[in-house]
Amino acid sequence: MLLNLAIKNFAIVSFVEIDWQQGMTTITGETGAGKSIAIDALSLCLGSRALANTVRPGCAKAELTATFDSSNISKATKWLAKHDLQQDDECIIRRIISIEGRSKAYINGSPVPLAQLKELGQLLINIHGQHDHQLLMKSQEQRRLLDEYADHQELLSSLKFYQSKWRKLNNELTLLQQNSQQRQAQLQLLQYQVKELDQFALQDNEFTQLETDYKRNSNAQQLLLLSQQCIEQLSESNNITEQSSALTQLQKSSEQLSQLAELDSAAAAIASLVNEARIQLEEASKDLNDYQQSIDIDPQKFALIEERYSFAIQLARKHKVAPEELVSFHSNIKKQLNAIANDDSRLDVINDELEQCFSQYLEIANSLHKSRTTAAQQLEQQITNSMRQLNMPDAVFKLAITEKQLNEPANHGIDEIEFLVSMNPGQPVEALAKVASGGELSRISLAIQVILAERIVTPTLIFDEVDVGISGPTAAKVGQQLHKLGHSTQVICVTHLPQVASKGHQQLFVAKLTDGKHTQTKVTELNQPGREREIARLLAGDEVTDSSLANARELLAS
CATH class of the missing domain: 3.40.50.300 (P-loop containing nucleotide triphosphate hydrolases)
Known part of the structure; x- marks a missing residue:
């Protein structure tokens, strides 16, 4: 309130x-x-x-x-x-x-x-x-009033659900049909691309390893030469008249610093650092020898690596992606190919879904028709009685419900609703807009x-x-x-x-x-006197008389 x-x-x-x-x-x-x-x-x-x-x-x-x-x-x-x-x-x-x-x-x-x-x-x-009574002449408003009286909101909600579902399915079907020719052309291209990439079968992170192996094998001779030079400088000397290797010099320094630390403990920390450096240099020299031994010059193996590495780059250029993205590209076009295949399969079943949805819609629409028919019989009698109470003693109100054959779901069901009235005895009921005057429409609306x-x-x-x-x-x-x-x-x-x-x-x-x-x-x-004067004004106009005041009191008393 x-x-x-x-x-x-x-x-x-x-x-x-x-x-x-x-x-x-x-x-x-x-x-x-x-x-x-x-x-x-x-x-x-x-x-x-x-x-x-x-x-x-x-x-x-x-x-x-x-x-x-x-x-x-x-x-x-x-x-x-x-x-x-x-x-x-x-x-x-x-x-x-x-x-x-x-x-x-x-x-x-x-x-x-x-x-x-x-x-x-x-x-x-x-x-x-x-001006609401003017809406009464519209079929949509007549249907709304009947539905409001019948109070079958659940049926209306179910009807709209299936109508919306049918439209979505129909839009999907239309789109699939429109794109059918385009999908076929794309299907052939994707099938060719997927087949080529399937045959090459590049794995995750394989291109990075191929690139590393290619560089290593293509530079094997230089790697051997450089590693040998480093070994000689660190731990070997081919000429005894020349200065000894770095490791030999570091060993001598470590021995001399050890003697120095025995004479003066302040040099102990220095001796320890040099000794640790000697140990690390020995380990580096050993690792360098192992690395040199691992360098394998195998022309046949290098040829296979070079061929796969080059083909990966060629495929990447062909598909306009970076070589590192080739595996991801392969996965994506596989998904596109599956989607097109699913679209074609979807075309096969969507008509069945449309038919089933329309059948469910009609089932709800028929239940709604029955509910409307029952409510209409009650409503037309009540409106007739109410119209007669509003000074239309011979009025008759009827509610016509016509079922329509639908090719597709409508949001209001299968019914066309029309309000019919007869204002005089012996006069057949006709459409509301043809029979009722403005004042009568107003009273019918109020009823x-x-x-x-x-x-x-x-x-x-x-x-x-x-x-x-x-x-x-x-x-x-x-x-x-x-x-x-x-x-x-x-x-x-x-x-x-x-x-x-x-x-x-x-x-x-x-x-x-x-x-x-x-x-x-x-x-x-x-207040009461104020109401009397205002009612009298409404009765007589601006000049309030004793007679109009008396009439006002009578109206208020009644």
Whole structure:
């Protein structure tokens, strides 16, 4: 239930705060005073798109805050808990809109995207505008109203699931068929490339080893020569008249330093370092000899290495990749080849999947048709009774459901829905748009809205001049229906009819004030004398007479 609405710097409103009551609240005022401003502000607060004139002229931003009692609204309470936005039994929604058109939204103090405001708003309020009855002439709206009354949401969700699944499968089939010729050309190329690389069978990291082996074998003679020279310099001397090898000199120095350390302990550390150097040089000399022995000059082996190394480079150039990436390239084109093979296999089975999906869709659609037919029989009787209560005593309402043969799933099922009416005895039922006048459409729309409101519990219902085009006894009937509805849910009604305004449990008066430079709207809750004067004004115009006041008191008393 809506408890409070605070409006600041919105349109021509400087500041207005309204406390709302349970039951039926009527909003009246002169034409152009801004009777619908509270409704517009509430719509924005619950996520509607802001227009250019949202912010009051001369102000930087508009601020709208709505407070609800959510304790008895189970769907809203569950939604708030799911999004971690629950706060006691109240739900406070706030929206700030800047003059540049940017907006911020908050639920219980937490910033939220606009989409979440819309989701929550649908659980809190249902707004019916003065032009909603025109939608009744559209088949899509007629189907929506029937489905809302039937409340078969699970069937509709299942229907949309299979319809969406069928479309995805069909799009996939179309794409596969369009690309079939291109895939065949690519298939032949990939088969050739994979076969060539399979035959070569290069392994992970093999090219790096081939490159190392190639360099080693191609430089074997120079490696032997250089290693021999190093061995001679380190540990051997071919000419005894020349200076001894490095190892011989280091051995002599190590022996002399050992003697020196015996005479002076301060030289012991130096002797130790030189001795360690001698040991390391001996090990290096030994390793160098082993390395020289490992150098193998084998022309036949080198030829095989050179051939494989060269072919690897040739293949890499052919496929425009680095030689080191050849194995990865081979793996990738294998995957592409398998994917094309899978696509061809997919073509073989996708038609079966489409047929099965369509069959499942039709099964759900037939269940939906049965549910709609059952609900239509109940709804047409209720609407007929409601129309007669709204001063259409001979009205008959029928709901025609026609099954269509479909070649592909539609998002609404197999049914075409049409509202039919007869307004006079003996007149056959015809399409709503052909028979009903504007006022009759308005009453039929109200009848449906009342029936839906009684069947689907909505905590707050707002009617924005839904009584347009009606007057006299009919207006009284409309007021009685809304008053009755106010006993089970909160009803807010913007009206210009005294017969409707007098039926409210609470009445608000909207006035436009101006000082010649600035204009603003003021909303006042009327007491009993105030209500009498306002009802009298609605009855008689600007000049309130004793007679119109008496009529107003009579309307309020009734």
